[in-house]
Amino acid sequence: MEQRSSIPSARRTAAPGAAAGAIEAHELAKSYPGDVRALDGLSFSVGSGTVFGLLGPNGAGKSTTVKILTTLSRPDAGQAFVSGIDVLRRPDAVRRAIGVVAQKSGFDREATGRENLVLQGQVHGAGTRAACARADELLARFGLADAADRLARTYSGGMARRLDVALGLVHRPQVLFLDEPTTGLDPEVRADMWEEIARLSREEGITILLTTHYLEEADRLAARLAIVERGRVVAEGTPEGLKGELRGDAVQVELAEPGDGSVHEALARLDGVRDITVEQRTLRARADHGASAVPAVLAALEGRGIRVASVTVARPSLDDVYLRHAGRTFAEAER
Amino acid sequence: MTTLHHSWFMTIRHVRALIRQPIWVFITLVQPLIWLLLYGALFKRVVEIPGFGGGSYLDFLTPGIIVMSALFSSGWSGMALLDDLDRGVLDRFLMSPVSRVSLIAGRLAQGALIVVVQSLILVVLALISGADLAGGPLGVLVLIAGSILLGWSFGSLSNGLALIVRREETLIAAVNLVILPLTFLSTVFMQRSLTPAWIQDVAKVNPVDWAVTGGREAVARDPDWGLVLGRSALLLAFALLCTWFASRAFRAYQRSV
Numbered sequence: 001m002e003q004r005s006s007i008p009s010a011r012r013t014a015a016p017g018a019a020a021g022a023i024e025a026h027e028l029a030k031s032y033p034g035d036v037r038a039l040d041g042l043s044f045s046v047g048s049g050t051v052f053g054l055l056g057p058n059g060a061g062k063s064t065t066v067k068i069l070t071t072l073s074r075p076d077a078g079q080a081f082v083s084g085i086d087v088l089r090r091p092d093a094v095r096r097a098i099g100v101v102a103q104k105s106g107f108d109r110e111a112t113g114r115e116n117l118v119l120q121g122q123v124h125g126a127g128t129r130a131a132c133a134r135a136d137e138l139l140a141r142f143g144l145a146d147a148a149d150r151l152a153r154t155y156s157g158g159m160a161r162r163l164d165v166a167l168g169l170v171h172r173p174q175v176l177f178l179d180e181p182t183t184g185l186d187p188e189v190r191a192d193m194w195e196e197i198a199r200l201s202r203e204e205g206i207t208i209l210l211t212t213h214y215l216e217e218a219d220r221l222a223a224r225l226a227i228v229e230r231g232r233v234v235a236e237g238t239p240e241g242l243k244g245e246l247r248g249d250a251v252q253v254e255l256a257e258p259g260d261g262s263v264h265e266a267l268a269r270l271d272g273v274r275d276i277t278v279e280q281r282t283l284r285a286r287a288d289h290g291a292s293a294v295p296a297v298l299a300a301l302e303g304r305g306i307r308v309a310s311v312t313v314a315r316p317s318l319d320d321v322y323l324r325h326a327g328r329t330f331a332e333a334e335r
Numbered sequence: 336m337t338t339l340h341h342s343w344f345m346t347i348r349h350v351r352a353l354i355r356q357p358i359w360v361f362i363t364l365v366q367p368l369i370w371l372l373l374y375g376a377l378f379k380r381v382v383e384i385p386g387f388g389g390g391s392y393l394d395f396l397t398p399g400i401i402v403m404s405a406l407f408s409s410g411w412s413g414m415a416l417l418d419d420l421d422r423g424v425l426d427r428f429l430m431s432p433v434s435r436v437s438l439i440a441g442r443l444a445q446g447a448l449i450v451v452v453q454s455l456i457l458v459v460l461a462l463i464s465g466a467d468l469a470g471g472p473l474g475v476l477v478l479i480a481g482s483i484l485l486g487w488s489f490g491s492l493s494n495g496l497a498l499i500v501r502r503e504e505t506l507i508a509a510v511n512l513v514i515l516p517l518t519f520l521s522t523v524f525m526q527r528s529l530t531p532a533w534i535q536d537v538a539k540v541n542p543v544d545w546a547v548t549g550g551r552e553a554v555a556r557d558p559d560w561g562l563v564l565g566r567s568a569l570l571l572a573f574a575l576l577c578t579w580f581a582s583r584a585f586r587a588y589q590r591s592v
Binding site: 067070071073092095096098104105106107108110111115119120122123124167 | 430
């Protein structure tokens, strides 16, 4: 059998002069049978060597986007490029260039960690010896060396996720897709995974597309992020920039009883209080100076006979960004 | 070349998974022996029925059990594919540059290996029990080749169906629905002339019967090679048809993701 000496570098397959964006999605649309519109004109662009977050609740279209960009699925309309390669025209070239860590663990449970890694290397065109050497390297790096020859079915949740990431890196891709990499992990394991993702970006310059429904995860890892809601990007920018767009502080008031229209009426004429929303017993608003707005808000509510249980003032968070662009809170969208 | 390489890697993967379940392997290999000994004893005297043509029932039954075992073991091939599908293994491979053909071919190659081992064990047991496979090694080779083609066909059908129904329960029901009737609608157990006319008609278009009659002829004394060749050609055509079906089902799956 023909033996190739090394794992071919994915970098060679990239089209020259395609440095504009490592990932480009343009007006992607996709519907599933039963008239389920998963994507509705979704566009974004990811700079080379950065971590880009797609943030949104379950069902927003994040996984569908990843499936299209990784050639698993085809869009009904739109275009996409990864490392300058047309995803629709040259799917095989894209497959050589990317690493994927899917939401669902995709390793073979009846094989050992080592066997999984060696097979993945062989599938990417490496000779057996090179594939074995690369597997050893990755097993050591991801702390799986001791478990290398155990069946993968015996791995703990954190080990399984590390094996998934190792599988995605076998052929040294320049673009890595991480679809909900920390969903279902213990907080401690999640923190380790965050550290690993940050290291991949920092030390190896890999472009990473991260999807998540954890606001904290996007805030910590992503240099830029897009908020996805019902198959569209509703906001895009750096986490700080998006938070900065929200002028002023978030004022949150817990009412004693569920609020109605009278809450809006009560606050309508207050100066410097904007973006008023009421969900059940929670009233949210934005104020230029939170601390000084609170007495006025409380007085206005009291004047209408609306009783207040508690009140908090906070600097803007990504949750506030989400609320503003999606028109509902993240927790509500997740329901 | 890539397709061959990848199919080889996938075959190794499936065979390795197989030998990690020694009890399963043991049962798969022992079950046909039970069929051979049980049916051989139960129907020992049917050869005395006028019109059967006499001879030893073991001689008659051995090719039938070899073909039946190939059918039974290959029918379940799609179950492992369903497991890969549910666990995301299939999708992971589809996001890699792996040869698409190898994802099914590796499973069929594993199935062929099972057929070969099963058949050889059956031949040895039959010889020990006093069967006379007059056609010799060449005849046995042709018999096993026919069983591999039949196993390949039903393995393809099983994998294709798995990709369409995507439910274990449905696949199990479908396999059970098909394999026993196909066995009894053939000449595995009974001489053609002693079966009802309608069964004789159905048997003419039953691939299981093609494999049995072709294989039985090949191991007989002075085989009618014309008949063997005819049945083999039919089996080959059927195997190609089933392979085509599996590849269509595979493409339909990819479109549905």
